[in-house]
Amino acid sequence: MGVVRVQSFAFSGIRAVPVEVQAQAAGGLPAFLVVGLPDKAVGEARERVRAALAAMGLALPPKRLLINLAPADQIKEGSHFDLPMALAVLGTMDILPPEELARFAALGELALDGGIVAVAGILPAAIAAAERDWGLICPGVQGPEAAWAGNLAILAAPDLMSLINHFRGTQILMPPGVAGLAEAPPGPDLAQVKGMELARRAMEIAAAGGHHMLMIGPPGAGKSMLASRLPGILPDLSPMEALEVSMVHSVAGMLQGGQLLKRPPFREPHHSASQAALTGGGQRAKPGEVSLAHRGVLFLDELPEFPRAALEALRQPVEAGRTTVARAAAHITYPARFQMIAAMNPCRCGHFGNAARECGRAPRCAEDYQGKISGPLMDRIDLVVEVSPITPIELSRAPAGETSAVVAARVAMARAAQRERAGEADGGWLNSELEVDRIVLQPDARDYAEKAAERLGLSARGFTRMLRVSRSIADLAGVETVRRIDVAEAFAYRHRAPGQPTLRPRKNQGVAAD
Template identity: 70%
Template sequence: MTIARVQCFTFSGIEAVPVEVQVQISRGLPAFLVVGLADKAVAEARERVRAALSAMGLSLPPKRVLINLAPADLLKEGSHFDLPIALAVLAAMEVLPREEVGEYAALGELSLDGSLNPVAGVLPAAIGASALGLGLVCPAAQGGEAAWAGDIRVLAAPDLLGIVNHFKGLQVLSPPELAGRAPASAAPDLAEVRGLETARRALEIAAAGAHNLLFVGPPGSGKSMLAARLPGLLPDLSPLEALEVSMIHSVAGILDGGRLVMRPPFRDPHHSASQAALTGGGHRARPGEISLAHRGVLFLDELPEFPRATLEALRQPMETGRTTVSRASAHVTYPARFQLIAAMNPCRCGYLGNAARECGRAPRCGEEYRMRISGPLLDRIDLVVEVEAASPAALSRAPPGEASGPVATRVAAARERQRVRAGTAGPVTNAEADATQFALVPEARTLAEQAAERLGLSNRGFIRTLRVARSIADLAGAEAIRRTDIAEALAYRPRISERRG
């Protein structure tokens, strides 16, 4: 009596945790047992495996078939265990050579006819298999995704029979080609935004340093229009960032065709989204919107309409760049280094300050509406801009604004200055940098310190002001932060004390 072994993986965040599928066929009453803390999807694999073998003209022996998923105290979730269980069973039945099968990890979902369906997590699984010195067996549709792991043997088959024939030497599965890069979605051009020069300037500064930005203005003033044009100003992701973002999308099952994500993601959840949907969680602790926006933009329109607890859950990830989903059985951590862009009306009716249209509860309605955004959350927002609605006459006569191309060029140059200044091991953007290391001219330092004292800025607010000033200086090509850079950064700083008073 021997044991056949095939390597597989379960996932903790974007980390692929090795799981060994062990199969023992022994004498006893016919049974097909799965042990090792498997969830319902894994337990159901026995029926899919039985049907897939039957489609190939094989049947399980009338013996006791025991499948153990080791380590036994680690929760196993998902249908991707179907393929390694089937391969281990075939190896235990001596249909496949055990030594050759043991040189590969596997994941994939079986259909009843033996075909292989795509599953989530192929990219991190391929990277994990490569680290173990193993190849990877996966569905044909995801061979290109697995190939991004680098120097790894990938067997991408359309069905279980193709894998059996490959190991038996009856056919050869060719190595898959790289899936390529995901095409960049066409971002609307900034030239379509007429007027709103202050808001356009703030958007450029936010793009240059990956700073958090809040637009406040009446309905139809252009807040969402400006936010939608931010992705067109951002540079491509670096190879390391692209791999990290693609791994998150792979685990979430949204990596389109296995193609690498090269553009910063843009996520805009509705304000009815739950806390688990935004920060991660659910039955299988899936990544939330803040992780899917990693190294990209999270746009929250109608910010005060989000549940208070949901917004407060953003505070820690905005500081640390990661989020941890805690469960009784496990703690799962996902990267969440996102840039928050938010928009809100000045009050519930939206027309506070417009005597002809505001409601009868003004200005108290505006105070109550803004109080939905807590001080600690507002303190984490670097730039706040009041967006005034232009009159129809002014809008129709205004010339087209500067196009996205020249602005994106300036942003890319500013990002390159940050990269050179920080070095290869330093922070990617000014939003993550250590502001105490910034060079300031004496007049700028004096103004920053005096303003922080007079405006009652928190230590966080002071540091974030310096970071914004550094981005302004980078856009101008200045080596040190100047007094004018500090003054402009302070003009965008949210005034928590005024908000409360």
Template identity: 65%
Template sequence: MAVDVQVQISNGLPAFLIVGLPDKAVAEARERVRAAFSAMSLSLPPKRILVNLAPADLQKEGSHFDLPIALGVLAAMEMLPRSELAEYAALGELALNGAIAPVNGVLPAAMAAYGDGLGLICPARQGSEAGWAGELRILAAPDLVSLLNHFRGDQVLSPPAPGVAAEEPVQPDLADIRGMETARRALEIAACGGHHLLLIGPPGAGKSMLAARLPGLLPDLTPLEALEVSIVHSVAGTFEGRPQRRPPFREPHHSASAAAMSGGGPRAKPGEISLAHNGVLFLDELPEFPRQAIETLRQPIETGSTTVARAAAHVTYPARFQLVTAMNPCRCGYLGDADRECRKAPRCGEEYLARISGPMLDRIDLSVQVAPVAPIELARAPRGESSAVVAARVASARAIQQARHPGVRNAAAQIEQLPMADEARTLAEEAAEHMRLSARGYTRLLRVARSIADLAGIESTQRMHVAEALAFRHRIPGRQ
């Protein structure tokens, strides 16, 4: 919501008041404005200065109000033309020497200004970030003096240079993974359809190494997806002014709280699931995460968004991410190894898996048991296909998906959009009855089978594709 900064200078005892539900950072803006004016050899008039932040019933937070307050005071002092200033939106934090420091949220502010037909005044270091919003007038000023001189005609602020896409680091190559053909296959299927993946195996089996190579199999972000990612990171304060071309990869520590995962805090900032929007969210040691943090993923997985509801804020962030998780089979990690498992086996494995709720497991499309590769086999095994080769197959399969249902990956497609042979549908229905799959589990089974068929370039899902998808379906304990 846009905030209108209104300034009135009237006779009375000297005072500088800010009203309109300002928080501590906004209330302290008067001292930063006073110091910035002093650095410019200006002094506030010995009158009553009243700043109103409208609408007055909306809580105002953050230091980005410094710059509009200073500009409003200068306009009230008749040092800036009010008519020209009214054609711009502004945000920025003032340093004590009058410099304009970067703030969060410049890109969404620029898009809002563009939609309202306004220009934007922002910090000089964030001019290129604002330029991604479209063809709008941008005044990216290094300090308050430059702005004052620009509006008075003594100086011209040049338009900011257009930013370029960020250079992405080299992705780890899938060819480094030797053996583990089943896990590699699951990784390729997950990349094809955007399916959620669970990797189960003992310590050192290569689960984290596999997950780290998934982003290298995904295609580049589309311009719209890159803009969505940039907006979220701009609000979070992690955007560096250059949109990234590759899908984001987030891997929070298992000590992350529910607020850190879904978003929140004093200013309702986006959480990890929103920072992973259009990318991959990797949760290593899944059962070690707080149960509340894991359960916050359930609704965003289905809806693709999350709503941070607080007493003073109600914000909805996009959260369309691909979930990849890894876990040990039990607390000691060696369940199934007769020489190393603990004396509580197999009960320890059941208790460890019980930390993850059934509804959460039901939302995971692919489950893989990652068996460790013996050192001798690891040294002698040939290198597998590289990420580039697999990514080419994934790109071809995704092109088929786009032709069938534009803008929708298989992981979110409707059953009616998935062509399937009669014998394949019969097998899926019989398996769903035998395995007691939920309606969600049955739908996700068909989606995985469709991705397998797309990788093979087959128009209609066949029985063998459903059979392979069943092999990757997680069996909840107690369901044979």
């Protein structure tokens, strides 16, 4: 008997890996077998295919029906193999032409009534199919998502019957149109933030260069309020960034209406999140919060309350811009170039430093609480700022601050300078990723940076990150070379453990080392 072939895909991170669904109907006792390392969801597809055919008045042939998912040594996961398996079976029944099916890749889950249900990963699958000159058969509601792949023959069908009618020439499935860009709802404005000038300045620097930032302050000081306004001052994603971010969300099954994301994502997981939830993993190795925040912001409130293992797992993606989920059978890599914004109280009670309200365990409670954040993770944070609460009088009478639009214009100007300096269209151009030998300092600024870094005992990583922050400060000021004052301000945001030298202002000299 002949073999009917339909193409499909498995997923390794956001990469679509070709899988050939082969069907053969042979003599012998009636049976429906699926081989090729299927997981439980793929194995259950036999019953969904049987029910979908029955809903159309069809029955499986009384033969030994064998489905092979090639390559046979790769684990197949997910319900999206339902549709290619059903099409291959229909090919063996001479209901659909096998030569036509071989030109298409298919993804979709089958309902018991023959409907085709949406699945995750349509966007990367469509791009992979276009690269191989295949057509794509997908659920009808996901046709606009697949259309982003460009020059691609797409059959977006609501059910199996419409597909059969299309191949038999009694019905035509029209090509879907491209979905639009997802418009983010308007967020809170920086103009609503009164006072907090130091924290506002640090957040603007972080936004300009894509730097990681930690805010430390008592409860109610406004740390979360300030972090929620960061997305409002970030520029839109570039076309390539939007496609890359949308592919991650497509694999996670979170791309709504097939619309590409226009704005940087903002993720704020609860501090009870597990390591797998943060960095990716689980039974099907789904992307975690660090990947869902790719090219955007990951806000970690109450940082010391996160599980220690989860925080330590952030060290690699923070540094490398990617995260790898290691399994016995495979290693799956997801992009994770995010901007981490964290907030924490100075101690467990939250009032360390306030003699009237701090607990009787001070200062030991603050040392223990802050000690939950390891040195290697803290060394990867570019800016640390103390957020002091403002008084009720200040809150009532202080004028409104600059609007998000005004700050966003300065951030956009700084990022444009970085992109022009890097000379690259997309990727690797932010100051947070800049090689240190590409940072040009004025002679007095370089001498100051070297002496202050030696005095403060900064690691090589800490010194590099401080220089990157100074480059962002210079970009906000619109100057070509980094000045001494830019380096001094960057040093002021560098975290130092208790007992280390501090930086204090000297008259007419900005910030200097003690």
